Structure formats: C-alpha cells, structure tokens
Amino acid sequence: MADTLPLAEAKSLVARARAGDFAALERLYRTYERSVYTLARRLTRSEEDAEDVLQETFLEVCRSLRQWRGEGSLWGWIRTITASKALMRYRREKLREWEPLEDDMARAGEDVPLRMDLEAALERLPERSRAVVWLHDVEGYTHEEIAELMGMTTSFSKSQLARAHGRLRRWLGAGVEG
C-alpha cells in the first residue's frame, strides 16, 4: 500500500509544484518513490529497469502535473503512469517472444511441485504473468484496465491470471488437486 497524502495536501503540493516550487516536487517524490519503485520492481525484470521506471515516472509526473485535476487519488494517477512506463518496456523489448510456453516449462522440469516462498515463486513467474497477478491481485486493477494497459484483450488478462495462479500453486507446494 502506498504512502498516501490527504487530498488537500496533495492538491496544495501539486499546485506549488506546478508553480515551480521544487521543494513541493521533492516532497511528492519522497512520498511516492518507494511505492513507485516497488510497483516497478514487480513489473520489470531487474533493479536497474525498476530504477529507470522510477525516474521516467517522475519525469512524466513533472511534465504532466496539470493533467491531475485533484478529482481522484494522486497515487492512483501516479500508479497508472508507473504501470504504463513499466509495461511499455515489454513492447519495446518484445518480451512476448521470450516468454516460455507452458509446455516448454513443463519439459524443462519447472512444473514440478516445489516448496518455494511466495517471493521466490512470484519472481519465477514469466514477466507478463507476474505483472497481471500484481496489477490485479495487489493493485486492484480490473481485467479491462489491465488489458488496456498491456494492449491486450480482457481474455488474455484473465487467462494469464489463471495460469499464473496455477503455477504459483504448484511452486508453493500447496496444490489442491481437482
């Protein structure tokens, strides 16, 4: 959960930042940097990628401050920018081509029941599956919103979530046979 600012304080800081007050801008940065970085870490492959997303996100925030009209949550707005920046990397890097197919993972012996902790299992998921799980289960995005962010269909988001949970179940060693 992100550190959040009361709406009145968020509006005041944004107004000051728009007017060129860099102390206000830094306060916004310090409030959200950890949340932005954590989300970026969950949606990207490495610390370095996440750091880049953190930087790109706040540069976008600086540039687009006028677009936040104070009607919704400031964190919600920043979070969407973060997700967009992180997911844009998939498109740039054509990650889709690298993602192993379910059958390939099974052949490689990666489909056997394990006893990982959740952190390790999450890390082991293919990047896009992990992104869907995180955006849906943790950040609360709907499948429609995820589909729009990823430039895919709602069905894709739903099937990715189901497949990811299937893998997590096996890897966490808490399988429910059905």
Place this chain on the structure above:
Amino acid sequence: MSQMRHGTSEELLALRDGEGSAWVREHVTECAVCAAEVERLEQVRSQLRALPSFAPPRDRWPVVEQVARQYRRHRRLSGTVGTLAAAAAVVLGFAVLRHSRSAPEDAAVRQAMAESAAMEQVFRSLQPDQRALTGRTAGVVADLEDRLAQVDAVLNDPTALRAGPQRVAELWKQRAGLLSALVDVHETRATYVGL
C-alpha cells in the same frame, strides 16, 4: 454416469473476485475441493498484498530534479522565444523605417534573423524537453540557455536599437550561434527519454 466437474481456475478466480457465474457460486457450496481452492486463492492474494515493499537502491531525485529544471527552463524559453520573435519583428520594423537609407544593413538583420529562426526550428525538432542530460552536460546547457536569455533580453529592449541595425544583426547572429551550440549538445550528448 457423469462425474461432477470442478470449477476452472478462471471460474474460481472470478468467484474470489466477486464475479463468479451462478453455476460456480452454487458449485462451491457443494464441492469442498473447489471451496478450499477459492479460500487458498484468497490467502495467496492476502499474502501477495503483505509482501514487503522495496526501497530504491539509489537516490534518483537529483537526476529527476535536474531534468525537471531543464524542462521548466525549456518551457520558459519556448514561451519567451515566441514573444521575443514577435517583439523583435516589430522592433525591426521601426528600425527599417528609421534606417531606411541603410538597406544593406537591414538586409543583414533580416539574414541574421532568418538564420536564428532556422536554427531555432532545428533545436525544437530535437525535442530538448524530452532529453536527459548528465550533470556536466546539463551545466553546459544551462550556461548556453542563460546566455541566450541575455541576448533575448537585449533584443527585446527597444533602446538597444539605438546602437543601429549592425548591432541588432550581431545580436541575432549571436543568438543563432548559441542555438547552434545547443543543437550540438543535444544531438551529441543528450539521451532521448521520451517524456
């Protein structure tokens, strides 16, 4: 005799998320396996939400601040440039009237203005506000922009014309030169970050 089927992962996840079909809602009331799976999915979600957050390994604020300051400067510059161009055109009009006998000098002013405008177009096409600079390069850019602002301030001052069209032409040439230097820096030492 047909066997009862279990809910698929998608169906059970939808149920967990409060969107399950009538069939799956009914099914889990009768199927302990699927009911346990929904409970497990709920637990996994809770555990995911409880995972610790990460602290950035390095402080990126200095870079963000630096680029944000450049962006503001560019915006001010872009706004000022338009105003100055208009003001300078008016000023030039007076100058031409007042120095109607010095046609070659007026032509020199027009030529210098055209060079400045052309270079400014190149500069803007590089989208300088969408480029990240290292600290050292940012210092060079800041210096060039400050000098450009000084030249613009002189050009925007009508009293500067008392020095005559030759001086005005020099200022416009100086302006074109500074813009050219900015273009060089952005082309060779800035990274496009797509702000």
